[in-house]
Amino acid sequence: MSKKILAINSGSSSIKFKLYLMPEEKVLISGAVDNLGASDSQFSYKTDKASETRQLPIKDHSEGIQQIIEILETSGVVKDRSEIYGVGHRISHGGNYYTHAVEVTPEVEKRIDELKVLSPLHNPNGLIGIKAFEKFLPDAKETVTFDNSFHHTIPKKAYMYALPYEFYEKYHIRRYGFHAPSHQYVSEKARELFGPEQTKRMITCHLGNGASISAILDGKSVNSSMGFTPLAGVVMGTRCGDIDPEIIPFLEEELHIDSHEMRRIMNEDSGLKGLSGVSNDEREVEKAAKNGNERAQLALDVFVHSIQQYIGAYTTDLEGLDTLVFTAGIGEHSAFIRSEICKRLGYLGVKIDEAKNKENALSIEAPDSKVKVAVIPTNEEIIIARDVMKVTQAQ
Structure with a gap:
């Protein structure tokens, strides 16, 4: 019924x-x-x-x-x-x-x-x-x-932090990964569209105001860039992503602020917004950069570089790469950002067709690319709806 x-x-x-x-x-x-x-x-x-x-x-x-x-x-x-x-x-x-x-x-x-x-x-x-x-x-x-449930398959060697082990036992401090419904949906959609062999080793890039990268092996998440909280990983709209942890007590002492204010700064005043001084909206930052704003250009460069680093690292986790997927607001609509990211991935066999990229086509790889490059609109809501059915029917 x-x-x-x-x-x-x-x-x-x-x-x-x-x-x-x-x-x-x-x-x-x-x-x-x-x-x-x-x-x-x-x-x-x-x-x-x-x-x-x-x-x-x-x-x-x-x-x-x-x-x-x-x-x-x-x-x-x-x-x-x-x-x-x-x-x-x-x-x-x-x-x-x-x-x-x-x-x-x-x-x-x-x-x-x-x-x-x-x-x-x-x-x-x-x-x-x-x-x-x-x-x-x-x-x-x-x-x-x-938002972290799809990532429960990440192996212990990838989710543990090198802190005293009792912190993990007592406080469950570990990498969790986030944007799970999005990474789950686009990875499942990619496997449906391109087949399990073409998508055996896949990296999914959820790029929006919040951003994360995941490594997917045979349909299961084996690593993801966000960590204990959604603050970690790549540069985001207002979040700083990965930083040296010693920066936190240093700034608290220098600025005479407490941990709550420092947390607010890292979550709300950093990322593209903090670096550019323009906006947390990538479109506005890109526009400012094209008009000669050097800080806006720097923000974009740092953003792209942080994503490239994770793609490189996760290719090691996967021992190769078959498919690279872009999704979410920036991933689905910014041909510029996709192009900038892929420019440095030639060593992995990634090569995109710029005409297809500008059209936001489903497959934007060039004919001689060794890696499938896809733009898949996310649909977190259908994962949520499916979960309602699973949970209520299991009762």
């Missing part, structure tokens, strides 16, 4: 949503609430029959969710809220507690709240979303898809 499943993907200042008819995986309505907390917040949605974009003040995630539920009813995709069988939420950090999607329980909510110190930009807002749906859709089954 078909069921209506709502997938909720809460970011730090946005909420993406899709209502599916499952298991057919038919999208009934999709949309987003962007720029939450601002006077010009944007609410947009699309159905088979209509689409609309509105600008209105939406102060927080709870208000944004109320707008989403109202549009489900007024658009006609549901006649009554009770038609929504389940709601799936993407939560950034599940720590060492969860290796797969789970039903929402008071204990799960407690764990999500406990782990907010490790994902300060996302876990709190995800929990707000869960509680809001408990209020607005009390009869719907709620599940959680964790």
Whole structure:
């Protein structure tokens, strides 16, 4: 019997949503609430029959969710809220507690709240979303898809940090990896499109305001650039990525700031934004660089270089490379960034067709490239919806 499943993907200042008819995986309505907390917040949605974009003040995630539920009813995709069988939420950090999607329980909510110190930009807002749906859709089954669950197959040699072992035993300090639904979706899609042999050794690049690189061997994650928290790895929109850990106490002492302020600086004021002084939006930084802004150009150079380093390292983990995948906002739409990254990967057999690259084609490799290079739009929401079905049917 078909069921209506709502997938909720809460970011730090946005909420993406899709209502599916499952298991057919038919999208009934999709949309987003962007720029939450601002006077010009944007609410947009699309159905088979209509689409609309509105600008209105939406102060927080709870208000944004109320707008989403109202549009489900007024658009006609549901006649009554009770038609929504389940709601799936993407939560950034599940720590060492969860290796797969789970039903929402008071204990799960407690764990999500406990782990907010490790994902300060996302876990709190995800929990707000869960509680809001408990209020607005009390009869719907709620599940959680964790942003690190796909990476539970990473081997111990890759996820351990060289700290005293008791820190791992007592505090579960290790590499977790994030953007799991995205890396899972595009790696599965690549295997479906190109076959298991062409995608045996694959590197997936999720490049957006948040960015991460994953090594996928035979469909399983064996390494990922984000670490104990989503702050680690490559340079991002506002996050610094990998830095020498001694920088942290040095700046705290020099600036007379505490760890909370230092954490805020690394999460909110760094990355492309901090280096360029222009914006966290790669498009704005690229535009400034083309107009001669040297700091903007430097920010792009550092961003690209950090990605190239991880691709090189993960090719070693995989003992070669068959397919390179780009996804997410920058990965799917910035021909410039893809071209810059691939320029230094010729030694791996990567060669792209610039005409196809500019068209954002599915396959952008040149005919004589030894590596398949793909641009695959991510779909984290379908992974969330599938997880709702798996969890609720297993009960």
